[in-house]
Amino acid sequence: MQYTLLILLLPLLSFIVLGLVDSKWKPKVAGTIGTVVLTIITVLSYFTAFEYFTTARLDGVYQKIIPFHMEWLRFTEYLHIDLGILLDPISVMMLVVITTISLMVNIYSLGYMKNEKGFERYYAFLSLFTFSMLGLVVATNIFQMYIFWELVGVSSYLLIGFYYTKPSAVAAAKKAFIVTRFADLGFLIGILILSFYTKTFDFGILTSANPAVFSGFAGVTFLGFSALSWAMALIFIGGAGKSAMFPLQIWLPDAMEGPTPVSALIHAATMVVAGVFLVARLFPIYVDYTPHVLHGIAYVGAFTSLFAAAIACVQTDIKRVLAFSTISQIGFMMVSLGVSGNGGHEGLGYMASMFHLFNHAMFKGLLFLGAGSLIHAVHSNEMSHMGGLRKYMPVTHITFLIACLAIAGIPPFSGFFSKDEIMAACYEFSPYMGAFMTFTAGLTAFYMFRLYYGIFWGKEHKHEHTPHESPIAMAFPLVFLATITVFAGFIPFGHFVTSDRANYDIELDNMVAGISVLVAIIFIALATFMYRKESDIPKKLAKSFSGLYKAASRRFYIDEVYMFITKKIVFNSISRPLAWFDRNVIDATMNGFASSTQWTSQKIKGVQSGQVQQYAYVFLLGTLLITALILFI
Helix, strand or coil: CHHHHHHHHHHHHHHHHHHHHHHHCCHHHHHHHHHHHHHHHHHHHHHHHHHHHHHCEECCEECCEEEEEEEEEECCCCCEEEEEEEECHHHHHHHHHHHHHHHHHHHHHHHHCCCCCCHHHHHHHHHHHHHHHHHHHCCCEHHHHHHHHHHHHHHHHHHHCCCCCCHHHHHHHHHHHHHHHHHHHHHHHHHHHHHHHHCCCEHHHHCCCCHHHHHHHCCCEECCEEHHHHHHHHHHHHHHHHCCCCCCCCHHHHHHHCCHHHHHHHHHHCHHHHHHHHHHHCHHHHHHHCHHHHHHHHHHHHHHHHHHHHHHCCCCEHHHHHHHHHHHHHHHHHHHHHCCCCCHHHHHHHHHHHHHHHHHHHHHHHHHHHHHHHHHHHCCCEHHHCCCHHHCCHHHHHHHHHHHHHHHCCCCCHHHHHHHHHHHHHHHHCHHHHHHHHHHHHHHHHHHHHHHHHHHCCCCCCCCCCCCCCCHHHHHHHHHHHHHHHHHHHCCHHHCCCCCCCCCCCCCCHHHHHHHHHHHHHHHHHHHHHHCCCCCHHHHHHHHCHHHHHHHHCHHHHHHHHHHHHHHHHHHHHHHHHHHHHHHHHHHHHHHHHHHHHHHHHHHHHHHCCCHHHHHHHHHHHHHHHHHHHHHC
16 A cells, blocks of 8 residues: 555645746646646545455454655654554545545635636645645654644645735734644643653554553652643643634634635644544543543533534624534534543444544535635625525535534434434433533534525625626535535444444434434524524524623633733733843843943054054063063062
8 A cells, every 4th residue: 555655745746846836837727736636646545445444454453554654763762753654544534534625625716716816826735735634644653743733734824824915814824823833832742741751652552552651651740640641631732722622712713814715624624623633543542541631621622612602603704603613513523532432332432523523524614615605606704795595506505505404413414423423422421411512512503504594595685796606616516525415424434433443333322313303403493483584583682692692702702811811911011021121131231241342442452553663662661571570570
C-alpha cells in the first residue's frame, strides 16, 4: 500500500504549483488542476479503504498497517521524531471523509468562486489544507500529528482571511489563529510531558496494552493529580481549541467570514473534528489510565452542546446558525467518547462518535454548501432576506431538507442511526446524561427547522433579481452529499470501527430511538407552528424572555468576557505597566549607558587627534614622567 504516499504528495504538489504560478494561468486552469488532483487522491483513498477493509484482518480483527516510515530527527537513544503513514480503521475512515468533502468543495467552488479575485490563490490554499489534514490523520506518532496540526492552523488562517481587504475577515482570521495557538500550547506541553516519561512519541507504543510504557509516571503528581492526568488533559485542551469546545469556541462563528465553501470544508466537516480524532487516537490511554479525564471530556462536551444549541436558536445569519450547530454536534461526539469504555458493549460510545463524525461531515457539508447556494442566489446571509425560496430553488430545497432531517435524527436518514447510538451510550453512562443530551438533540431539531422554514417558507422577500437554482457545478455536490446522507445510516459501521479492535454490529435500542424520535418530532412541530408561516409568536416570546433572548443573541457575552480580560486586565493592568517599566527603566538605563559613553567619548576624543606633534608631545611627557618615577623610587 505504498501508493498511499501519493495521497499526501499530490495535494502538496498541487499547492506548490498553484502557489508558484498564481495569476500566470487562467483561473479555470488553476481550478481544473486542483479539482483533478483531488479527484485522483479521492479515488486513491476509496481504493485504500476498500483494500484495507477487505484484506487487513487477522483473526477477524483489523490490523494497523504502516506502508511508509522514516526517521526524521533523533534526540536521544529512545526519543526521535519519525514521519510515516499509519492505516487503521479511524485513519482510513478519515481519508474517505476528508477527500470526499474536499472534492465536493473543489467542484462547488468552480461555480461559487467564479470571477473572484485570487481564484488561483484560493485553490492553492485548498490544496495546502487538504495536505495538512491528511497528514494529521495518518500520522504514526503524536509529534508528526502536531506538525500537521499546526499546518492545519496556518492553512485555515489563510482561507478564513481569503478576503484580506475586508477588516472583518482579517479580524476573524487573527482571532482563529490566536485562540487555537493558545490551545495548541497546551497540546505541546502535554506532548512533552507524555514523551518525557514514556520515552516515545509513537502511537503504536503509546496505545498498546503494555502498562510498562507508563511506569515512569508512577508516583509523579502535581496539585493532587498524576502527571499523566495533566498530560492527557493538556492534550485535550489542544483538541478543544481545534474543535471549538467551551470556552474556546469563540473563533468558529467569526470564521464564517471566509468563503462559504471554506466553511463547509474546514469549519463543518474536517478541521473541527480534529479534536475528536485526537481523543479517539489516544482513547486507550484515556480509558485505561485517566478515565476521570475522559469523563471530564464528556461533561465539557455536554455543556458545549447545550450552550451552542441555545445560541443557534436565536441567530439570524444562516452561516452562524450552522456554525453554532457544528459546535453543538462536535460536543455530541466528545460526549460519546467521554461516556465510552473499552471492550464489548462498553465501547458503544467510541463507535457511535466515529459514526456520527462520518455522518455529520456529509450532512453538515451539505448544509453549508446549500447555504452557499442560497447566498449565491439572494446575495445575503440573513434569513430576513429570504423566504419562499422553495419555488425558485427546488434542488437546494430538497437537499437542504434532507440534511435538516438527518441532523434532527429522523429515520431513515444517517443522523438518526449515529445519534441513536450516542444516546444509547449516554443512557448507559447515566440516565441524567441521556436525558440532558436528548433535550439538546430536541433543540437541534428546533433550530434547524426554524432555519429551514425561515429560508424556504414564510413570506417572500423582494429581490432585485428573481432567485434561481445554482449551476451544475454547485448543484452536483448537493445531490451527491444528499445521496450519501440518505443511505449512509445503513452502513454496518460498527463492523469496521470499534474501540476494542473487535466487530460491533449496530443494534438500535427501540426505547432510546423511540424517545429520541418523539422528542425530535415535538420540537420540529414547535418550529413548524412558530415559523412555517409569518407569525408574531417568535417576537412575543423574545419579548417575554428578553433577558435570555438578548444573552443568547450576544453569545452569552463570552466574547465580551474575553475582551474584558484581554483589554482591561492583560493590556491595562499587566501589559501597560510592563511597557512603562520597559520604556522608563530598561530603555532609560540603556540610554543612560549610551549617553555616558557618548559624553566620555566627546571628552577624550582629543587624545586621538591625528596630529603628530601632539603625539610626540604626549610621548615626551610620558617618558619624562616615567623617568622621574624611576629616579625617585
